Amino acid sequence: FQGYLDHEQFNQLEELQDDANPNFVEEVVTLYYRDSARLVHSIEQALEKSPIDFNKLDSYMHQFRGSSSSIGAKKVKAECSLFREYCRAGNGEGCMRTFQQVKKEYTALRKKLETFFQLARQAGPVDRARRPK
Amino acid sequence: MAQQGGSSSSGGGGSLNVSPMKPLASLKVLVVDDEPMMRTIHKAQLVRAGINDVEVAANGKDAVDLHVNGATFDLILMDLHMPIMDGCQATKELRAMGVKSSIVGVTSSGGAEKTAFLASGLDDCVSKPFVLQQIAHYLKVPRSPTNPPKYHNP
Numbered sequence: 214f215q216g217y218l219d220h221e222q223f224n225q226l227e228e229l230q231d232d233a234n235p236n237f238v239e240e241v242v243t244l245y246y247r248d249s250a251r252l253v254h255s256i257e258q259a260l261e262k263s264p265i266d267f268n269k270l271d272s273y274m275h276q277f278r279g280s281s282s283s284i285g286a287k288k289v290k291a292e293c294s295l296f297r298e299y300c301r302a303g304n305g306e307g308c309m310r311t312f313q314q315v316k317k318e319y320t321a322l323r324k325k326l327e328t329f330f331q332l333a334r335q336a337g338p339v340d341r342a343r344r345p346k
Numbered sequence: 347m348a349q350q351g352g353s354s355s356s357g358g359g360g361s362l363n364v365s366p367m368k369p370l371a372s373l374k375v376l377v378v379d380d381e382p383m384m385r386t387i388h389k390a391q392l393v394r395a396g397i398n399d400v401e402v403a404a405n406g407k408d409a410v411d412l413h414v415n416g417a418t419f420d421l422i423l424m425d426l427h428m429p430i431m432d433g434c435q436a437t438k439e440l441r442a443m444g445v446k447s448s449i450v451g452v453t454s455s456g457g458a459e460k461t462a463f464l465a466s467g468l469d470d471c472v473s474k475p476f477v478l479q480q481i482a483h484y485l486k487v488p489r490s491p492t493n494p495p496k497y498h499n500p
Contacts, residue, residue, distance in 0.1 A: 222460070225475075225477070226387070228394075229387070229390040229391065229394055231394075237390060240386065241383055243387055244381075244382050244383035244386060245383050247382070247383075248381055248382070248383055265464075275427070275454070275455075276381070276427070278454070279381075279454045279474055280381060280383055280384070282454065282474075283383065283387060283474065283475045284383075285378065285383065292399060
C-alpha cells in the first residue's frame, strides 16, 4: 500500500473494527466501491456531453474526493483535486486526461485492497485489524 | 459526563438555562449524510464513543421530517451537499421550527460555502470525516452563560 493509503486515516477505520463489528473495514470499503462506481459513471456521462457542465463535474468529483479521503485513498484524492482544478479552469481536455489518472489510481488501489482483505480473511480474526504493509 | 439537551434554550434576554448533565449512553444523535459510507463511519464512531442511540437520515428533508414527526436529538451532525434538501436549507428549517439541538456541520467544503453553511444556524462546522475530538465539546460540555452556543435565536 506504499503511497496509496494515508495510514493514519485508514487506521481510524481499523480502530472502529472490533468483535461487535469484525468486518467493519471491509464493509466501509465495499460502500466506497459502490459510491465510486456511481460517481465514475456520472462523471463519464458528464464528460460525454457537449458543452461540458463543469459545475456538475466539479460537484461529482468533490464527492469522489471526499469519500476517497475518508478511507485514506490519498493518490485517488490527489488526482481528484487535480481534476477539480481543470474543472475550475473550464479545461475539458485536462479533465478527460486527469480522469483517466483518477480511474487508474482507483483501480490500482482497489486491487490492493481486495488482496488485503483476501489475506485478512485467510489469516483469521487475530490478524484482521493489522495495518496493510 | 454531560450534555446539553435539546431542551436548553437561549433567551433573548441573555439568560441561558443549563440543562442537566446527561451521560453519553443516554444521548440521542442524528447523522444526516447522503453517502451510506459516511453514515456508517460516523455512526460507528459515535457508538464506539458510547452513544447507543444514533439515528441516520439520508438527506435534509428526511432530517426535517423526523423533527416534524416529533423526534428530538441532543446533537445533529449535518452534511452540506445532499440531494432533495441540502444541509444549509435543512438547518434553516430546523431552526425556524424552533429546534435548539446542537447542529454541527460536517463538510469538506471551505470558503464561502462553509461560511454560508455556518450562517444557516450551525453551532459549529468540522471537516469530513470528523474525528471524535472535534465534536467532543458537544458531547461533554453543558451549555451555560459562559459557554453559549454559537447559534442564538434572533
